Amino acid sequence: MALQPQGDESDDGMDEFMDKFTKQKYKGAFSEDSWQEEFDQIPMFMKKAPEEIDPLKNPELACLQSIIHDEDRPPEEQARSFKDEGNEYFKEKNYKKAILSYTEGLRRKCADQGLNAVLLTNRAAAHFHLGNIRSSLNDALEAKKLKPDHLKAVQRGAQCLVELRRYTEALQCCDEGLRVDPQDKKLQELRATADQLRRAVERDARKARVKEKKEREEREALRAAIRARNIKLLEPPPLPRRRSDEEEEEDEEGRALSVGLAELELDGLGVESPTGARVFLDGQGVLLWPVLFLYPEHQQTDFISAFSEADRFVDHLSVMFGDELPSWDTDRKYRPCDLQLYFEDEEKEELYEVSPASSLLEVLQHDRFFVKAGTPGIIVLVRGSAFCSHFLSGRRVHRLK
Known part of the structure; x- marks a missing residue:
């Protein structure tokens, strides 16, 4: 004869537990007023990572970060993780953080030169958005050395050279990229811009040389006209300085000479x-x-x-x-x-x-x-x-x- 449960007792206490569960409020639940902010603290649902990760405040995020940056993993995996992290910062327009992440990826010195070229090119983009044009150019040129056919590196380098007004170098850079892909629209646009600006600079330089020559000729003609009329010009006095007694005497003796020189100077x-x-x-x-x-x-x-x-x-x-x-x-x-x-x-x-x-x-x-x-x-x-x-x-x- 099977034993029957007596009263409301159960052999595993489940009924008692369920009864308490229905009567007591769950302590780990989201609050009604701030549930959205609390939900945003869960790493999986975060829209933006915090600037500084505090293990006490964000233990789950700190744990995930330690997994991502595990030093025991191969350098290629670590570098790729830092690249992805930098890309997320870049999307958030946090370019300084992106630069730090890309730099950490490069410090892993992985053997994948293509990955290193991407890290350099991405860091060049972050530098460019911060206005660090020379740093951006250096990264783009270094990436192009590692992977000459990496068009994004070529594009970024040409863009930096245009910003730095080094138009002839920008044209050479564009031509190198167009030999890889003659249909690349970005390089075609950059080349057209660089060529237009270079022509403008050369045109302005020619005008400046013509103007300078004309002014020099006019000045020489003016000098000759004044000299021919024996008109004397009083030169502006030099900036005052402390003079010795001997210098004062020499100055008095040479006063007439200085007037004579003024006749020849403008x-x-x-x-x-x-x-x-x-x-x-x-x-x-x-x-x-x-x-x-x-x-x-x-x-x-x-x-x-x-x-x-x-x-x-x-x-x-x-x-x-x-x-x-x-x-x-x-x-x-x-x-x-x-x-x-x-x-x-x-x-x-x-x-x-x-x-x-x-x-x-x-x-x-x-x-x-x-x-x-x-x-x-x-x-x-x-x-x-x-x-x-x-x-x-x-x-x-x-x-x-």
């Missing part, structure tokens, strides 16, 4: 005036100068950017002080017939009176006139005014013959 013209105007020769061989008029009584200036050497001062004064006088001339006394013109000999601290009927060339050719900073300067005073008398007092004034 360095003074290299310093542009505040307006940017400079002396130039017109088509008829006439010099046109920027001329500065100074009115010390009112601390005002006038500027004529192209004063012909043949023009007389009175002609310009008639325009500058014609029917409409400047607003700062409140006393209305700057009439052409009442103006006196002077230039200053800064070295001797003397003034030379200029006749308004004189031409600019006549003044420029005076023995004591030196063109400073490429711009002749003329002082304008009102004859008989109190300021004129005060300004001229104590100064030695010469009249031009």
Whole structure:
């Protein structure tokens, strides 16, 4: 006679366990509020790996990583695992992490040169996206050495060479790849771009050489014209430095010599005036100068950017002080017939009176006139005014013959 179970007892306690299971809440279940975040922590369902893997927080992921990077596996398997890991980082646009993974794969020094070429090419792509163009080029060239027919390496190398403006090398690189696959569209596009840019650079270089030659010829013509007219240019002073007593004495003795050298140099013209105007020769061989008029009584200036050497001062004064006088001339006394013109000999601290009927060339050719900073300067005073008398007092004034 078989024994029958008594009451609610069971021989394995399953009924009691099931009863508790239906009444007690499962402690390992996902919470209702954060189940999606918790689900994303499971390695199989992760959309993105964490930057740093903490074994305490992510024990499953740390375990999987240790399996992937098992040092006991063959180098080829390890390198391939790092390649796959780098590719995942690359897809996530985490290029720095991708570079580290590809680098680890290369450090395994596996015998599969094709795999090494892929690791180098992929690392070149990551470098390129980070803007490390030279590092990208180095990896692409190294990959091409390992596997010359690896077109992705050739494409990346050509792309880097274009970015670095090494267009001739880029063309050579494209031609090497097109010999492997003449129909490769990427290389065809890169070659067309490199060729177009190379032609533009060569065209700009030719234009620059023509422009440079023209400017050199114009400068030589200008130098010859100034020298032929015996016009003296005052060179800009050198940067100040501490000088010995002997140097000061030598400087005083050589002052006249430096002025003589200025006659042959155009360095003074290299310093542009505040307006940017400079002396130039017109088509008829006439010099046109920027001329500065100074009115010390009112601390005002006038500027004529192209004063012909043949023009007389009175002609310009008639325009500058014609029917409409400047607003700062409140006393209305700057009439052409009442103006006196002077230039200053800064070295001797003397003034030379200029006749308004004189031409600019006549003044420029005076023995004591030196063109400073490429711009002749003329002082304008009102004859008989109190300021004129005060300004001229104590100064030695010469009249031009």
